[in-house]
Amino acid sequence: MVERMCHVCRTMRPKSALIRVVRTPDGAFCVDAVGKIDGRGCYVCREGDCVAKGVKSRYLNRAFKCVVEQEVYQEVVRYAGEQ
Ligand SMILES: [Zn+2]
Numbered sequence: 001m002v003e004r005m006c007h008v009c010r011t012m013r014p015k016s017a018l019i020r021v022v023r024t025p026d027g028a029f030c031v032d033a034v035g036k037i038d039g040r041g042c043y044v045c046r047e048g049d050c051v052a053k054g055v056k057s058r059y060l061n062r063a064f065k066c067v068v069e070q071e072v073y074q075e076v077v078r079y080a081g082e083q
Pocket residue numbers: 006007008009010011044045050
């Protein structure tokens with residue numbers, strides 16, 4: 001089973017338990033619902049507090065070392081709420 005680390009709580013989890021945000025080669029950010037989009041990815045737990053904590057601490061900014069737009073965070077929150 002492929003495991004990845006949640007960037008917020010630093011726990012290794014199966015990919016299915018995580019939400020992946022990816023920076024595509026053209027510099028855009030999006031939630032990778034299928035887990036197959038090319039680019040550098042960053043993971044956060046689907047369940048629990050990690051999404052809320054991560055949004056608060058701007059975890060994507062730290063992960064990608066740049067300013068990630070609020071809309072991307074909102075997309076993660078929305079996606080987490082749908083699961
Ligand atoms: Zn986590």
